[in-house]
Amino acid sequence: MSRPAPAVIAFTRLLIPSLLVLSGCTSISQGIWVSQDRYASLAASDYFGDSALSVVHPEQNWSAADSLWFYNTTQGSTLLPYDVFLHLETADSPALFRSDDHMNRLRYLPQKASFSNPDGLPLGWVKDEHQGKAYIGLTCAACHTGQINYRGTAIRIDGAPPLADMELMMTRLAAALDASAKDAAKFDRLAQKLGISTQPEVRSQFRADLQQWADKLDRYNTINASTHGAQYVAYGYGRLDAFGRIYNRILTHLTPGQTNRNPANAPISYPQLWDTPQHDHVQWNGIGDNAGDGPLKRNAGEALGVFATYSLQQHPGDPGFRSSIDVRNLVRMENHLKSLWSPRWEDLARQQVLPAIDQTLADQGRQVYLDYQCHTCHQDIDRTDRTRRITARFSSLALIGTDPTMARNALQYQGKSGWFEGRPAKWGNPDAPPFKEQTRVLPALSFATAGAIAEPDHDKSPVRRWLEKIYDLFASIGHRPYDNTERHLDFEIIDKDNPVGFLAYKARPLNGIWATAPYLHNGSVPSLYELLLPSCSDTEIAQGKRCRPNRFTLGSREFDPDKVGFVQRDAGQYPGLFVFDTHLPGNANTGHEYAAGITPVIKRDSQGKPLKDAQGKPLVYYLPPISETQRLALVEYLKTL
Template identity: 65%
Template sequence: MTLTRLRTALRSLFSCASLIVLITISGCTYVSQGVLVDSDRHAKVAEHDSFGDSAERVVYPEQNWSGADSLWFYNVTQGSNLLPYELFLHLETADSELLFRSDENMNRLRYLPQKESFANPDGLPVGWVKDEHKGQEFIGFTCAACHTSQINYQGVAIRIDGGATLADMEQMLKSLAMALQASLEQPEKFDRLAQRVLKTKYPDDKEAFRVQLAEAAQQIASYNQINDPRHGDQSVAYGYGRLDAFGRIYNRVLAHLTPKEPNFNPACAPVSYPYLWDTPQHDFVQWNGVGDNELAGPLGRNTGEALGVFAQFDLDKKKGDIGYRSSVAVRNLTRMERHLESLWSPSWEELAKQNVLPPINQALAEQGQQVFIEYQCHTCHEAIDRTDPNRRIISQFASLQTIGTDPYMAMNALKYSGKMGYFEGGRINPFKPDPRFQPSGAVLPALSGAVEGVLVEPDHDKLFIRRWAEKLYDLIASISDNPIKKTERHLDFEVVNKNNPATLVAYKARPLNGIWATAPYLHNGSVPSLYELFMPSCSDAEIASGKTCRPNRFTVGARELDAVNVGVVLRDPAQYPGLFVFDTSLPSNSNKGHEYAAGVTPVFVLDANGRPVKDAQGKPKMRTLQPISNHQRLALVEYLKTL
């Protein structure tokens, strides 16, 4: 949503007097996390688990957040309504009497178990939270469910706020569907669940509960069906630490546009969850840079995310409404973005001083820094001071044709289309008569329309005056507090028209501070370690011949850090069958591209001002660098530990 459009909408809704009233009655106080916060921030760690991991204690790196800051991040709602709360609380897994929410099951799915606490009295995992909407209680997700990570090293669990989760949401939702169906079909399971949920009302409301359970089972089964990551006849599992967020958000919007007929695309381009530190300081976010952080951009981006993770919304506009009713907690989304401004990336050096991680070889790291500069890494990956409150990050984008990495995510986000349903005939831009939504069209403009409509419609659970006052305050605050006021898109080292959709056929580079804590690598998680990232991609035959290459198959799911290669520890799936085997030969899983240090991907020839040098035909000049040696590779990895 542009500033002009938002201002116009706001002027049509409110007067200056209502703004004064709003500022007077509205507060921004965070929900208390209790008087006492444990030093471990109520984390639970498994001494041993089925993936071979173990930890005896938990530590938090210095990220400029207190314990209360972390717990607020874990427990603040965004309006996510997955299932009725009591139903989820007492639901058993499909094949046992173990509760679905149990630490054992959640740890297997790689969500992070927590102890009971003031803000989390039922001991839900990080990022799972009770939400209320229209007088009902639901289980839902906070931002922390996807953006909090844990790395283990030699018996110590390192919890990282804003890190990329290792959770497998696809497996979780499929397991949830099976659990609901099993409770519906198996009399013993149904009776246990009904008795726990209904308590004193059991068995009088038993049949009414059966209807509710059947509706919940159908809801999750239908969601899983339309989001099957299928390429033709082949379904490609996401595995741990990945999700096709765009595909699933798109499908949620399409399903709400035509609730009585099928309307979806394959959610077949899973990517690694992005890490959140420095996000508010970026000009553009998302792997393809579709999220413009200018002005109201962050609020729009976070609202789209909330719609994707089960916020309730209705795109059939009601008489007298200016937008679309929803459960989205806009105020909390604004608070969340501001909360993240103070977050720092984790520091390897700081953890080494605590004897949690091994010390960095500074002499080798200095050699790695020279390699970093010689191979032009710094031209895309800007160096920043992670603690500077005034840091600003100008993203550098690489077009698909130059970087050569897997194209599915960028291409799907741009090209996916569907039936426009309720939007058909409406204005794509509400302040211009044309163009209008056709019967079918691209999903990206429809998502923008849905988000804008949700943002301008107030919370109908509140009194009339308060709902409009708070809505105005939230929208104004989201713009005035945003440090990013204006953006330009930099693609292949040139400024391009950011409103041209073709510029989204690209992937974004970002500063590498904290990169050591974010394996596996590339946008789709197809390379297990930094050391292997600096190798070429190869065929199976080349690997069999002894060539030094990126692996084509590796396991994901273990939390133990490989401190030498800086990545995930690879374990034998025969010994640990629960681990996910990542196969780079499958669609959307390619490990090709970004092979600059391997002497495969050419780099731009740049002038003294960092602009591309062009030939007589106006095409940028490119050059291929020599492959780095094994010593240089180790030095480069050591340098990246220092960031």
């Protein structure tokens, strides 16, 4: 496609913002000419042996413009001054931090320059503005767009989990800022690129500003250290303790200058986004209720966690808490996601991108799927049904047996109430019991997000901010998927306010599951094939027992279509690959071992209700371990979903 003349581009840049005010159109916001490859920038080779010479996007009911809107729409993230980030060098070289090579090594997805991304930032990294200043920020897409490579083709999947290592990125970003403040040559190059005056006092102030940002990010990294006692456990590629970090952002804003934190030590796989608006409960532990204004609160909490600027000290006369979050875009984003479909393997097989599915074997696998009652937890849905609604089925920690760290932290973490102490603990309910000196972080997060939503956008004029607030309120109400929800735990409906309901993990529909490796909520199993094996000791593995691996590598995007996961590469041959060790705290690969005959199945009556013993505990039984033939058949069937 030929590039339009510069004069036409300039005119378009003036015209489109005016049209957007009137229409809010997704497509036109990305420019009149949109590349069908979504401006993906590919690497012929990289550190981990991967290569991709072409890109495909599976059919997910989004046009190229829809995808680009998802990639480039801001939410109020203010990580770092924009111009500083644009020209910042890495700590150990003159290469730009934002260079394709460096960001690809961190496993963020490089992008070419486009109308809505003129500086060619990585996918999900955008220029945001707050109080007249420009910042680099992250969008939802940075953590929810994936890529798998197969035989030279990159498959970019909207809403899929990425391999991004945010922990490593933040550590390197702090180091880069510190180096630019302290290294004379780096400082001079950055100052020159930014046009900083050569006057000593101006240079001195700029150096102090750089150091201040470096120290701020270093404090963030220290506060969110992934420690279990004295032991540090790195997240690695494709994982993040989002709850732990959001919680700590809330606690530190409640008590500025004080130590008020918990270890962010429960990293989980980034969840896929398709069907999220249609769920009754979201997040791995279902702590996000989609009833009422739940979706808006959930997204506001995410924005507060991902580097929004905000204060939890309420200004006199303000209805809520001032922040940089863009409520309008959060509402639009949730509505945008309603149209997203999961990817289908068969579509890519028809394009000869992935191998064809063995339908005879897949049919055999479907029978295994039914025999082993997978459908009783993992709801079967039509991904294209606009009216689809998904009832989440939860399994208690004691029965499912997967690593409990994330669910326990999310429910049990506490901290000082700070600014909230003495205030009614439910926003808008003056009769609610007040916050005490100490609080669980979950209700504090809920209070903070409600307050941030209630406050109009101070980046806009008073009239516009109130008009938009009213519009957003009605828009969020009009698009609520659920008026009420129920919590289903171990095949029973329980009181939603009962904390035991959060000590559980959710089973979601498995459509598109093939595109979401590694598996289990904490990413502790590398492939679908190995998910159907038992967890074992190192001794059992050494003796030749077929088991889930206790150590495997992450970082390569090369896809294994047989096991359905990422190809395993040697960390000695490719330094920088992350070695996932399931022996470490929070990394256990146990649980969900129904196919291995280890995880118990609840006995139920003819109406599907659980049968219980005299103490009220569910009666359970065990399924026989599946054979290798059944395992291969089941993996083949899962490809069809």
